[in-house]
Amino acid sequence: MRLRASSLSWQLPGRHGGRMIIDGVDLDVAPGSFTGLLGPNGSGKSSLLSVVSGLRRPTRGTVRLGDDDLHRLRPRERARRIALVEQHAATGLELTVRQVVELGRVPHAGRGIDNAGIVAEAMKLARVGELADRSWQTLSGGERQRTHLARALAQQPQVLLLDEPTNHLDLGHQLDFLACVRGLGITTIAALHDLDLAAAYCDRLVVLQAGRIVADGDVAAVLTPELLADVYGVRATVQAHPHTGRPQICWHPGGVDD
Amino acid sequence: MTSLAQVRRARREVSTTAAVVVLTGALLLSMAVAAGVGAVSIPLDTVFSVVARRLGLGSFDAVTVLEDQIVWQLRMPRVLGAAATGAGLAVVGAVLQSLTRNDLADPFLLGVSSGATVGAVAVLILGFSIAGLAGGAMLTVGAFIGAIAALVVVVALATGRSGSLPPTRTVLAGVVVGQICAAATAFIVIASGQGDAARRVLSWTLGSMAGLRWPSAIFLAVVAVLAVLVIRSSARQLDAFAFGDSSARSLGVATERLRWLLLVGTALVTACLVAYTGAIGFVGLVVPHVVRIICGPLHQRLIPVAALAGAVLLVWADTLARSVVAGQEIPIGVVTAAVGAPIFAILLRRQARLS
Numbered sequence: 001m002r003l004r005a006s007s008l009s010w011q012l013p014g015r016h017g018g019r020m021i022i023d024g025v026d027l028d029v030a031p032g033s034f035t036g037l038l039g040p041n042g043s044g045k046s047s048l049l050s051v052v053s054g055l056r057r058p059t060r061g062t063v064r065l066g067d068d069d070l071h072r073l074r075p076r077e078r079a080r081r082i083a084l085v086e087q088h089a090a091t092g093l094e095l096t097v098r099q100v101v102e103l104g105r106v107p108h109a110g111r112g113i114d115n116a117g118i119v120a121e122a123m124k125l126a127r128v129g130e131l132a133d134r135s136w137q138t139l140s141g142g143e144r145q146r147t148h149l150a151r152a153l154a155q156q157p158q159v160l161l162l163d164e165p166t167n168h169l170d171l172g173h174q175l176d177f178l179a180c181v182r183g184l185g186i187t188t189i190a191a192l193h194d195l196d197l198a199a200a201y202c203d204r205l206v207v208l209q210a211g212r213i214v215a216d217g218d219v220a221a222v223l224t225p226e227l228l229a230d231v232y233g234v235r236a237t238v239q240a241h242p243h244t245g246r247p248q249i250c251w252h253p254g255g256v257d258d
Numbered sequence: 259m260t261s262l263a264q265v266r267r268a269r270r271e272v273s274t275t276a277a278v279v280v281l282t283g284a285l286l287l288s289m290a291v292a293a294g295v296g297a298v299s300i301p302l303d304t305v306f307s308v309v310a311r312r313l314g315l316g317s318f319d320a321v322t323v324l325e326d327q328i329v330w331q332l333r334m335p336r337v338l339g340a341a342a343t344g345a346g347l348a349v350v351g352a353v354l355q356s357l358t359r360n361d362l363a364d365p366f367l368l369g370v371s372s373g374a375t376v377g378a379v380a381v382l383i384l385g386f387s388i389a390g391l392a393g394g395a396m397l398t399v400g401a402f403i404g405a406i407a408a409l410v411v412v413v414a415l416a417t418g419r420s421g422s423l424p425p426t427r428t429v430l431a432g433v434v435v436g437q438i439c440a441a442a443t444a445f446i447v448i449a450s451g452q453g454d455a456a457r458r459v460l461s462w463t464l465g466s467m468a469g470l471r472w473p474s475a476i477f478l479a480v481v482a483v484l485a486v487l488v489i490r491s492s493a494r495q496l497d498a499f500a501f502g503d504s505s506a507r508s509l510g511v512a513t514e515r516l517r518w519l520l521l522v523g524t525a526l527v528t529a530c531l532v533a534y535t536g537a538i539g540f541v542g543l544v545v546p547h548v549v550r551i552i553c554g555p556l557h558q559r560l561i562p563v564a565a566l567a568g569a570v571l572l573v574w575a576d577t578l579a580r581s582v583v584a585g586q587e588i589p590i591g592v593v594t595a596a597v598g599a600p601i602f603a604i605l606l607r608r609q610a611r612l613s
Contacts, residue, residue, distance in 0.1 A: 013419075055507050079510025086508070089501040092359075093555040106498045107510035155509070 001066050001081070001158035001187055003029040003052070008061035010051050021047045022058070023211035029159075029189060034182055036202035037191040038222075040232055044211040045191035046087065049161050052189065053084040065159065079107035083152035084161045085145070088168075091136060097147050098123070098132040104154025119154050126150035127180060142173030149181065162190040166197060175200075199223055199247045207231055223247040274559045281566035288570050289341060292577040293333040297584075298324075305329055335475035336467045340576040340590075341569040342478035343467075343535045344545075346485050348568025349561055350524040351542030352549070353489050356496045356557070357517055358425035364543040365528040368521065369408035369432045371463075371537035372439035374529065377404020378462050378536075379443050383450045394469055397462070398533045405529035408435050413522060422514040423521055464589030465536030467576045474534055485527045486565045492516065493557035500555070540594040541568050544602045551605050571598065 005027040012018030021044050029035055037045050050056045052063055054070050063070040065081055073081070083104070101123055105115045123129045126149040131139065139147065145165055152160060162181065166174040174194070178201040181188055192198045198205055198219075205222040207215040209231050215222045228236045228249065236251040290309070294300040307318040308329040347365050354363040366372070380386045381393075381400035391399060415431035416423055447455045470478075489496075495516055498506040507513050528542075549564045575593040582588060 050504070053508060055504055074510075075507070075512050076510035079508060084508040086501075086505060089505050091500045091502075093500050094550070095500060095555065099554075099556060100500075103498055103500065103509060106494050109494050 002031050003027075003159050003187060003189075004064045005052060006062050006064070008048075008051060008063065009059045010047055010056060011059040021211050022051060025061070025208075025211075025213055027052075027206065027213070027216075029187060031187050032185050033187060033203045034201060035189045036198035036205045037189055037208065038195065038198055038205055038231075039208035043208040043231075045208055046163050047211075048208065049084065049163050049189065049191055053082055053161050054078045055084070076107045079155060081157055082159045082161065083155040083157035085148045085152050085163065085165055087163045089148060090144075093136075095136045096132065097128055097134050097136065097139070097143075097150075100136055100147050101128070101150045101154050104151040107155060118156065122150045122153035125153055125180075125184060141168045142170070142177065145169060145173075145177060146180070149177070153184070153186075158187060160184070160186045160188045162188065164191050164193060166192070166194065195223060195228075195249050199249070200241070200244065220247055223249065274553075274562075277553065277559070278562050278566065281563065281570065285341060285566055285570050285573070288573045289334075289337045292337045292340075292573050293329050295577050295581050296328070296333060298328055300325055300329060309334070331472075335472045336470045336576065337573055339470040339475040339478050339535065340467045340572040342475070342482040343531050343538065344541055344568035344570070344572025344575075345565040346478070346482040346527055346531050346568075347538065347542040347572075348545040348549075348564040349482075349486050349489050350528055352546035352557070352560055352564045353496065353520055353524055354542075355546055356499055356555075357520055358429060359499065359502070360425065360429065361547070362543070363429070364539070365524065365531075366436075366537060366539075366542070367429060367432050368525045368528075369412045369435035369439065370405045370525050370528045371532055372436040372443070373408020374401040374405035374532040374537060375459070375463055376408075376439045376442050376446075377401045379446050379459055380404070382458050382462065383446055383452060383455050398474075401536075402529055402533035404439075405532055406526075408439060409522070409525045409529065411435050420514070423518050425517075428521065461589050462536050464591035465538035466579070466587060466590055467535055468580070468587055470534065478531065478534060481527055481530045482565070482569075485524070486561060488523065489520070490558070490561045492520065493561060496557040497555075536589075536591070538572070538591045538594060540591065540598050541571060544598050545571060548602060548605055551609055 005025055008022055008025040009020065010022040011020050025048060037048065039045050047056070051058050054073070057071055070078060070082070098119065101119050102115070104122065105119065108115070120129070123132060126146045128143065128146050128150050131143060131147070136144070136147070160181070166177055169177060174197060178197060181190070182201050202219060204217065205215070205219055206213055207222060207227065214231060215227050223238055225236055225238055228234050234251050236249050238247050239250055240246070241248040290302060290305050294302055294305045304321065304325055307321050308326050310316055311318040311321055312330050350365040351363070354365065354367050355361060358367070377400040378397055381397050386400060387396050388399065412428070412431045412435050413423070415434065416428040418424060443459065447459055495511045498509045498511045503513050545568045546560065546564050549560055549567055553559045553563050571594065572590070575590050575597060578593045578597070579588045579590045
């Protein structure tokens with residue numbers, strides 16, 4: 001499903017108009033593509049995802065999913081089309097992995113569909129099928145993140161939004177998680193911190209700075225030494241990965257450019 | 259894979275049904291036994307005969323008028339009222355704990371009990387009355403008005419610009435109103451100079467089922483059943499709060515609207531219960547925790563099981579309250595805490611050993 005954001009802005013609520021967090025973002029995401037959302041801390045990645053997911057209403061602009069205005073859809077209808085995996089969603093409750101994944105069926109409740117089959121399929125895709133009866137509280141970080149992915153897949157969304165999904169995961173689990181998402185073929189937008197991971201798995205990169213898009217395009221066009229200097233203030237060499245040929249960042253220690 | 263999941267799901271649903279059936283049986287039996295206990299002890303089969311005769315299931319000539327009066331007119335409304343109050347408080351507590359993600363949330367979170375106490379004090383000590391209302395009924399009306407007034411102030415204090423009731427601010431607004439009401443209560447009690455004022459207020463606060471008659475008992479039962487049905491119908495939405503608000507919203511739950519409806523709705527339920535029976539503590543705080551430890555946190559099972567468990571607990575607490583000390587009633591809140599706290603302590607220890 002095609003997702004289009006047009007002149008999207010979101011302002012912190014405030015008496016005289018608060019700070020602009022998202023400032024005139026235009027984004028057109030092709031069906032089935034994997035878009036990486038990059039940018040330094042506070043550049044608006046999470047805010048953009050929460051506006052695009054429909055959790056927040058934009059101050060200006062629209063998000064269209066196919067032909068529909070996302071923010072005019074009823075919440076349940078929206079949750080059947082778009083799913084979000086948050087940064088650190090935790091619970092103190094004693095839930096099993098299956099019960100967590102079944103939460104993904106909440107927006108579909110009462111529609112008489114084979115929920116058990118869909119939940120099982122989602123767990124298989126996210127590779128948590130073996131963990132179905134394990135308690136959430138006993139899972140490792142990587143297992144929790146894959147469980148959240150399975151929950152999002154159980155929503156049967158047309159668009160998948162991931163907010164720094166690989167945070168707190170070890171290297172193996174990071175690669176594993178992104179490979180898993182990439183293999184799904186669902187339209188995906190992921191906020192990422194690790195530029196090399198983004199380069200390795202995304203079709204397209206969008207770079208945010210102070211709420212605006214400063215670079216947008218395919219991986220090789222976006223990840224340049226100039227951009228890294230501009231946006232992150234870091235001196236770096238970009239080279240081709242010896243194995244995949246994709247860009248790889250080689251940053252220079254102490255190399256804040258001036 | 260699918261069939262295995264279905265089998266597991268089926269087993270889980272059967273066990274919910276089984277729990278509900280067993281607990282319903284336990285509740286009905288408890289109510290029958292409780293109706294036989296008291297100054298005049300009445301055998302269980304006579305209790306059944308009285309009830310069956312009253313329900314038009316036969317003539318049961320062996321039942322005496324006295325037995326009929328004691329069981330049907332004096333004890334049954336009281337037993338039913340206790341069951342309804344226990345069920346209502348338990349489900350309200352469960353909902354509030356889920357909505358605020360706060361383990362210490364109880365039905366009195368929104369200042370309802372402290373407001374009701376001020377209302378009760380106004381009637382008991384200051385002697386407020388409305389023409390045509392007997393003392394007991396006036397106490398109920400006064401407590402209800404106090405409870406609603408407190409609720410209105412809490413909601414007004416906590417509501418944000420967009421009409422939302424964020425949990426933390428709501429809890430704090432409840433604390434503010436509770437403190438003001440407690441101060442007012444204490445001032446009135448002390449300033450009244452009546453020697454037994456404090457005792458009367460304390461005994462009202464700790465709750466009692468004494469004096470409940472059929473109309474009140476039926477009203478309480480209707481309130482409790484409605485509360486259970488409405489909350490049960492929101493069970494899946496409440497489950498969606500497991501990972502917090504924004505997670506619930508991303509699952510399509512209209513969180514602000516649901517929270518407002520449920521916070522205000524449950525506070526109204528609590529106000530009705532408190533007005534008749536006093537602010538009975540412990541049930542709404544602890545029963546949901548005990549049920550969660552045994553049955554898990556999903557609301558489709560939690561809500562009906564907590565309702566039945568709360569009902570059984572209060573039926574027995576009321577029975578003890580009126581039979582432990584001959585000729586005198588202990589406040590029911592004392593019994594719920596004395597019986598419930600040790601059970602909770604045992605469950606906590608068991609959980610601590612397993613983790």
